Amino acid sequence: MADFIFHPTTKVYFGKGNLPSLGAEIAACAKDILMVYGGGSIKKNGIYDKVMEILQKAGVDVVEFNGVESNPRLSTVRRGTDLAKESGAAAVLAIGGGSVIDCAKAVAAGAVYGGDPWDLLSYKVPAEKALPVFTVLTMSGTGSEMSSGSVITNEETKEKIGLDNPCLRPKASFLVPEFTYTVSPYQTACGSADVISHFFDFYYFAKADNLSMQRSIMESIMRTVVDYTPQAIKEPNNYEARANLMWAAAWGCSAITDSFAAGASMVLHFMEHELSAYYDVTHGHGLAILMPRWMEYVANDETMARLFYRFGVNVMGVDASLGEADGVKATIAALDQFLFDELGLKSRLSDLNIDEENFREMAEEACRLNGGKLQALVPLTAEDVVKIFTMCL
Template sequence: MRNFNYSTPTQIFFGKDQINVLSEQIRIFGGSRVLLVYGGGSIKRIGLYDKVLEILKTNDLSLFELGGIDPNPRIESVRQGIKICRDNNLDFVLAVGGGSSIDCAKLIAAGFYYESDPWNLMIGKAKCEKTLPLGSILTLSATGSEMDNFSVISNLEAHQKIGLGNAVLVPKFSILDPTYTYSVPKKQTAAGTADIMSHTIENYFTVVKGAYLQSRLAEGILKTCIQYAPIALEDPENYEARANLMWSSSLAINGLLSYGKERNWSCHPMEHELSAYYDITHGEGLAILTPYWMEYVLNDATVEQFKDYGINVWGLKPNEDPYIIAQQAITKTREFFVSLGLPSTLRDVNIGEENLKVMAKAATKKGTIGEFRPLTTEDVYNIYKSAL
């Protein structure tokens, strides 16, 4: 296991009616004039929007809004949010929704203190130094943005979808009430589960030895998703299922599984190019790519970890040949995603051969990706091609 420094400064309020702490928490961080960032209107349909407004109004907090955040949040929305904050001297950003709204809110909070175009922060031309305080109310179990230091933003004009990691982006607090996910459609529940599992798998498969505990924790999260995603799809208001998926979402990417290991992922940078060019649902892209990536990186050096994955996650018999166990585990992974109603090929989401080479080049523009088995541009292209 490698050295690491671990801090999770986000205060989590988990469970029913935890929204009652909202005004108190905003006040703790000096907030009185709040930008509310949300997506396509689901928070209005479930009554959460009205509840937030009621709490803020009752506690003499001023509210300004930025709605309509896209599933792959756009840099244009970030620019608009920063302008609202500056024009109205706002001092707190509250994201209500899934990872897209939270990611957008994070860059708004950071861009408030940056004088030039916030896209420069994403592409590395400038560094986040300070942010407005940020809180979140989660309504979708998927990205883990409610408890991590990452923001993923798209610039469709440039065909770029980029992730930015910085400690100042971590929310001050997040309210996680599983009942707010009851109305999430089956497609989004399934895609969110694939995202949670992908975060976990990216942390699980590593060349670092001795991180035994992290691997067992990862297996537990994967088994939790396998156990509860079908239940949530069948019974959307099953509190136990929604609660377990919600907490899995946070734990999969808040550092718990990755510290002590090497954090250099493969499937996520490959999928970001799919979303940048075709604006597909992130979790669907991951569900497609992950089994093909597994097949591509399986070799004599990696087979033992796939064997552990098959035995400990999928319950396969340990006395089989390691390669047989590995192949069966990969098959079960693909079959599970399909059972949730997720696509299994790129053509299923209307992606053909036309941009495979340019996407592969973009995914590896800084060099090889992944450390479990480093992938070159040619490797990424081969995986894309096999996924057609």
């Protein structure tokens, strides 16, 4: 087991009964806040009214910043930052999914910085402080509600960049499973693909032999996703299914998993960031398409094959007696079946009207942003990335 530092500071309030504590949590550190949300669905489903009532009772004054898009853009972060500064907000409350929370985090850092937020996002200037961030989660998947990361797209340069700093970690997050009842089957499927991809990417397939306890916990979380996503899609109001998915997602990419991160890499995320930067693909869908094809591409590596097989047996229910070679094939087939049949996601980039036109440029950009190569157990050059993109067509 490699050395690590583990410090999950976000206070999680789980369940509807705990939502009223939002008032006291925010009031303890801010009288004026910027409230960040998306396209307004929270007004239709009643979440907006519930939160506003709690904030009013607590004497918190709210300035609203809405219209945050999925794959949130630098221009949006700039506008939010300006508004936070003008309004003198002392904290930022995000109500939404990963895009809204990521935008709120970038705004929270931008609001205490004198210059352009892109300086921070592009690591030109270290982001060392931020306004306190609170979240009310309405969609599960990214794990941003407990993580220290924020991913923003610079639409001018087509760069999608992740900023990571403990100062961005939410101070408190409110996870109310009922608030995800209205998440569509498509978005539910994308969220679950995202959760699985976090383990693929960062941890499970990172290093070979020194993560026994952590791998076993990761398998528990992934199995939870595999078990409950079909149920949440069939019965959107099933509390247990939504609750299990919500809690699994929060563990997917957070300080909880810091102890898992020995040899972490982000191969899949770096490839997917190009897809969503160029084509505004829904993050989880891009990842779903990439995962099984990446597995096929690197399955010849001995360690990878062993880990794929373990994943197949312990998460996907692959027959342990198959032996490794057949087991790996069965694992990839089981993942395909889960993502594309059970969850109903389209399996090909061509289904999303993406062709090979930009593959070379995207692959080179992914590698350029990460030191020339996507470093992992099996490192990928731009050439490799083009091949994997092509396998996804």
